[in-house]
Amino acid sequence: MHALRRWWHDTAGGLPATFWYLWAGLLINRAGAFAMLFLSLYLTAARGASEALAGTVVGAYGAGGAAGVLLGGVLADRWGRRATLLAAHLVTAVLMVALAFSRPLLLIAVLSALVGVVHSMPSPAFVAAIVDVVPAQRRSRAFNLQFWAFNLGMAVASVLAGVLAEASFTALFLVDAAATLAAAAVIGWKVPETLRRSARQPTRPTKSRARTRGPGLHTALTDRTFLVFVGLTFVLAMLTLQTQTIMPLAMRADGLGPSAYGLVVALGGALIVLGQLFVPRLIDRHRKDVVLAASTALLAVGFGALAVADELAVYLGAAVVWTVGSMLAAPPNAQINADLAPPQLRARYQSVFYLTFPAAAFVAPTLGGVSLQYLGDRHWLIVGGLGLLAALGHLLAGPPRERHVAALRRVADREPTPSGDRVPAA
Known part of the structure; x- marks a missing residue:
């Protein structure tokens, strides 16, 4: 107990x-x-x-x-x-x-x-x-x-949608x-x-924070530290979207039908629903950049393994690997995104971050379909290599990103509210 x-x-x-x-x-x-x-x-x-x-x-x-x-x-x-x-x-x-x-x-x-x-x-x-x-x-x-909650809700939605669509x-x-x-x-x-009211009306940025704070959406679009992180997240999204865009085509080429594809997708969803609640204790003691590097490497290995997949068992085993990678990535990915956003521009930063997913949803099938058609199974080696490069990118970008976050927190500690009180770091 x-x-x-x-x-x-x-x-x-x-x-x-x-x-x-x-x-x-x-x-x-x-x-x-x-x-x-x-x-x-x-x-x-x-x-x-x-x-x-x-x-x-x-x-x-x-x-x-x-x-x-x-x-x-x-x-x-x-x-x-x-x-x-x-x-x-x-x-x-x-x-x-x-x-x-x-x-x-x-x-x-x-x-x-x-x-x-x-x-x-x-x-x-x-x-x-x-x-x-x-x-x-x-x-x-x-x-x-x-x-x-997002994945549990999507699982429930898929079941309900099938029943209602039939009726x-x-x-x-x-x-x-x-x-x-x-x-x-x-x-x-x-x-x-x-x-907070103080976050609704940004104060004029001082010289020390002019590059990281500003009054509008353009601030997020010109924040280099943030954009490097967004770029690495874009690669993560490109990898995870392989399951919805390119993998079904590869499975069909291997003689596996829609039911086999459904089983692979269902396995990933079940693992997230059953295992995601155990992730915090596993990752909280480790640096966020290390966790993201490990998770991206798992995604790379999982999808890279499809280069030799020709049976359902191999697809299922690979799905376990890349799903664990996705599970580990979710908390630190969101937390870093939150840490990099100045309080008064918090939602704007979120909106730029979330653009990676529709962008990846366009690029992944467009380039992936051409790659699979002309390169065959070597497509998965390219996907795996891209993931390993992104994992290295997380390790290289992590320390300067943490210094940037620490600087933002120091600024937040000094930020006065209209009443004259100090705003605690968020």
């Missing part, structure tokens, strides 16, 4: 109530956000769209997502985290109802692009709010629980809208505004 209590304390102890309401809102949001998973099937099976047109509409949803990430970051720093979350959830619910009863394909395409915008808006606000309320020493476990596509969109409203209700009822 003592060991169980100690494990629970190390995994989830010491986190404020506001975090848990944010966590609940995120879980409900992800568990109910399933309609767009079946958008292409809905368009072809229910609306008579061609595969090319369906792909274009899904692409519009993705393009909207890239815009929504940036918009969400700016609004979360200006309006506040709570206001941005509520606005995004409420508009999403309205759009989902509209999609349920829309018939013209052009209208569906426009609505899908708008849904892409509002679906992505909450991401920077969620993370910025977590950073606002969770002390720095406990953020690793908070981000670990956030990653776990009615209209019901699929309406239940999604209801779940979105439920998440909004939790946020509106229990989550206060977490953005």
Whole structure:
């Protein structure tokens, strides 16, 4: 019993109530956000769209997502985290109802692009709010629980979506809208505004911090230390997206059907749901750059092993390796992202960070498909080599990044509030 209590304390102890309401809102949001998973099937099976047109509409949803990430970051720093979350959830619910009863394909395409915008808006606000309320020493476990909730919600969404799609596509969109409203209700009822007033109006940067702080989104886009980290995260996203983009093609070439692919994906999801809560105790004693280097190396080895994969057992074994890498990477990746952001630009930094995922979602299949077609199994050796280079990059970038974070914290310690008090480092 003592060991169980100690494990629970190390995994989830010491986190404020506001975090848990944010966590609940995120879980409900992800568990109910399933309609767009079946958008292409809905368009072809229910609306008579061609595969090319369906792909274009899904692409519009993705393009909207890239815009929504940036918009969400700016609004979360200006309006506040709570206001941005509520606005995004409420508009999403309205759009989902509209999609349920829309018939013209052009209208569906426009609505899908708008849904892409509002679906992505909450991401920077969620993370910025977590950073606002969770002390720095406990953020690793908070981000670990956030990653776990996201994957658990997606697993539930996949199951519910399949059942609802068999019954009615209209019901699929309406239940999604209801779940979105439920998440909004939790946020509106229990989550206060977490953005400090002093963070809403940035003071003029001094000479010592002019390069790392500024009044707008351009600050994040010109912060070299942050952009190096974003670039390494982009490589991580490129690796993990192989499972959704290129691996199914490789498995088909090896004579393995959709059921085999589903088994590999399900194994990864099950490992995350069952094992993610044990990650904090495993990594908390180690430097974040070392953990990220090790996790990226595991991803590289896992995907590199597919160069010799021709049976399901090899794919399953490789999936265990790269999934463990993903699990280890999630907490320090999010924590470093939070540490690098000046408080008054916290959500803007999150929005730039989250752009790596739609960018990787475009680049991974575009280049990966060409690479697999012309290089065959050597594609996986290139993927593995890229991952190992990124692992080395984390080791090289880690020490100067930590010095940069320490400088930001010293500035935050000296930052006065309007009342004259000092703002503690976040």
